[in-house]
Structure formats: structure tokens, C-alpha cells
Amino acid sequence: MSGPLAGVKVLELGGVGPGPFCGMMLADMGADVLRIDRLQDTGLGLAPIEPKYHVMLRGRRSLALDLKQPESVEAALALVAKADVLIEGFRPGVTERLGLGPDTCLARNPRLVYGRMTGWGQDGPLAQSAGHDINYIALTGVLHAIGRRGEPPIAPLNLVGDFGGGGMYLAFGIACALYEARASGKGQVIDAAMTEGSASLLAMIYGRMAAGQWRDERGVNPIDGGRPWYDVYETADGKHVAIGANEGVFYAELLAHLALDPKTLPDRHDQNGWPELRAAFTAAFKKRTRDEWCKLMEGTDVCFAPVLSLAEAPQHAHNRARQAFLEIDGVTQPAPAPRFSRTPGAVSRGAPRRGEGGAEALADWGFSHAEIEALESHGAMTRSK
Numbered sequence: 001m002s003g004p005l006a007g008v009k010v011l012e013l014g015g016v017g018p019g020p021f022c023g024m025m026l027a028d029m030g031a032d033v034l035r036i037d038r039l040q041d042t043g044l045g046l047a048p049i050e051p052k053y054h055v056m057l058r059g060r061r062s063l064a065l066d067l068k069q070p071e072s073v074e075a076a077l078a079l080v081a082k083a084d085v086l087i088e089g090f091r092p093g094v095t096e097r098l099g100l101g102p103d104t105c106l107a108r109n110p111r112l113v114y115g116r117m118t119g120w121g122q123d124g125p126l127a128q129s130a131g132h133d134i135n136y137i138a139l140t141g142v143l144h145a146i147g148r149r150g151e152p153p154i155a156p157l158n159l160v161g162d163f164g165g166g167g168m169y170l171a172f173g174i175a176c177a178l179y180e181a182r183a184s185g186k187g188q189v190i191d192a193a194m195t196e197g198s199a200s201l202l203a204m205i206y207g208r209m210a211a212g213q214w215r216d217e218r219g220v221n222p223i224d225g226g227r228p229w230y231d232v233y234e235t236a237d238g239k240h241v242a243i244g245a246n247e248g249v250f251y252a253e254l255l256a257h258l259a260l261d262p263k264t265l266p267d268r269h270d271q272n273g274w275p276e277l278r279a280a281f282t283a284a285f286k287k288r289t290r291d292e293w294c295k296l297m298e299g300t301d302v303c304f305a306p307v308l309s310l311a312e313a314p315q316h317a318h319n320r321a322r323q324a325f326l327e328i329d330g331v332t333q334p335a336p337a338p339r340f341s342r343t344p345g346a347v348s349r350g351a352p353r354r355g356e357g358g359a360e361a362l363a364d365w366g367f368s369h370a371e372i373e374a375l376e377s378h379g380a381m382t383r384s385k
Helices: 018-028 070-082 094-098 102-108 133-139 159-184 194-201 203-210 248-257 271-285 290-297 317-322 358-364 369-377
Strands: 009-013 032-037 060-065 085-088 113-118 188-193 230-234 240-244 304-306 325-328 331-334
Touching (some): 009 018, 018 085, 018 113, 032 070, 060 358, 070 102, 070 369, 085 159, 094 102, 113 159, 133 159, 133 194, 159 188, 159 194, 188 194, 230 271, 240 290, 290 304
Parallel strands (some): 009 032
Antiparallel strands (some): 230 240, 240 304, 325 331
């Protein structure tokens, strides 16, 4: 394993969404992440896909255990004793009922960093309620802030709640707790709630609103599409480009590339003139195709980019030069981020099949051949087929 987290052992109790995303981030940075999966796929209401398409499960091995059996729980606790980190994403109280709660695990391994990932947090009135990304960002104001003026909010995929406010904040918490444990010799529990991570991402917006520089309304603010020079425009071929010419010098360059005379346009600081200004930009961008605008504006200080599809993005010259995407088992996917000058992260393997590599991982983590065979004989563990 390569990367700044090489040598760190992570035990991941199998789940979906932000927990696996956090596990991917840690594995990309070199951690040895061992995922404990159920013996059988519960389906979760989703159509089954081949393991290689589960991109967020890349870089780890899978141990399929039946955690309803005492032998499996004891095996998990034996792994806890050897681990640096445990990740779980169940509702509050579930791991306690399984016999793998933080008190039990920290008793086995006082240095363990125990990362808990939930939507609402470990306590509070909503702690036991079901929810998804859209609910968590709704509660914290994020969803309210995204969309066009006078129109309903727009769900921004599940990037803000699940992955930004959830998985990334859990990974950050784990990194912080690991650093602290080096000095104290003690582990601790991380309560990562997607609501609070999402709220944290709004820090700048709340500050600007308190200063009177942000209105509590969609589509009327500096970076929410309210300003005509910070928005998306359709081109002659029905595609789109994104403009972010906030600063005066960038705005002037935008007008020059659009062949618009500033003397014929409203003052950009006069909001009453914004509809006229937006109409002028809309008409101008309609005169060329997206690719023609790329030839004219890419690489300039207009603050310009083409709006690329998911299929187009990996093929863009900048992304190719930076190797921002890679291919594993024929599946195109984002490369590990961020980058390190001396200990770069890497994807060590694709996503495992259920139970794939589990026996080998047990051996690497110090289990004897006899102990591994005993687990299999009890039906508490299964190997990948």
C-alpha cells in the first residue's frame, strides 16, 4: 500500500453511502481497509450490479460475517483489537445491540478511533428517524439556498449531505483523532452527522448573511446564479457554458470576448439592470457553439468553463493532463484526491466481491489458519464465489 495512511488498519462495518465513501478516501490514501459484509446481499431496494461498478468500495478486501453469531462477533472484536479505526454507519444503538458498540470496542482496544456516521447524529429528537441526503440538507438550510429565484429548491445530487457533509467530515475526523492518539495513546468516538457537516459547509454563507451581504432567498445572491456574470448560459448547439466573472477585471474581459460594449449596457452594480444584462449575455452566447466558445475563452481570465457531461469530463484535455480520472476493470472513475508530493495515494485494487480477500486479510491481521477454518466451519464466514 502507498500513501500517507499506509500502515493504518481500518475496520469498516458494511453500509451504503457516506460510510463507504469515507472508506474509499482512507483506502485511496493507503490505509488497509477491511470491510465486514453480511453473508447475503440485502438488496436495499436497488438493482444488483457487478462489484466492479461499486466504485466507492475500491481499495479494500471484504470479510463476509454473520454478526448474529457469537463466533463472528468475537472475530470482529479480535479484529478491533488489531485495528486503528472502526467505521460504522448504522442508526444509533445498532452496533451496541450487535455487541460491537464503542464501549465494548474501546475496552478491547483503548487506542481505537471509532467513527460513527449518521444523518441526524447520535442523539436529538430525530436521531432514530430514517432519512436521506435530501432531508439532511433540507434541515440545515442548504437545500433552501439552491435553485432559481421564484422556483422550488433543486436537489444537488447527494454531494452535499452524503459525501461532503458526511463522508468527508468523517474522514477528516478520523485523521484528526489518529493524530491526537499518537500523543495521548487514547482513542475516541467520532459522532459525524450529515446535518452538522452540511451546516459547516455553509459557514461563509451564514457569515455573509449576518453582514447583510446575502439574502435568505434563492437565486438572488453573488454565487447562486443571481448575478448575470456568475451563471450558466446556453450555446448555439443547445449545450451550456459556465461563467464566473465576479471581479471587475474578469468582467471586463468577459465583455470583450462577448464583443459587448460596456457603454451600451447597464451598470453591473445596479440590480435593476440585471434582467437587461442577462438578456444581452443570453443572446451573445447563443451566437456560437459550446466548442467555439471554448476556443475563444478557455485559458483566459474570463473565468470560463464548458459544462461537460459525466461522459465528457474524463476526456477533457486538462483532466487528462492531470490524470484526474482513471480506469479500473474497464470502469472510468475519479482518481484519488488530494495529491501528495512524497507519499501519493493510489487505488490498490478494485471493489471486492462479497467475502473476496477476507481470509487473506484475516491472516494478514494475525489470525491463525485454525481460527479462520473454525469461522468457516461454524458458517459464520463465507469466502467469495
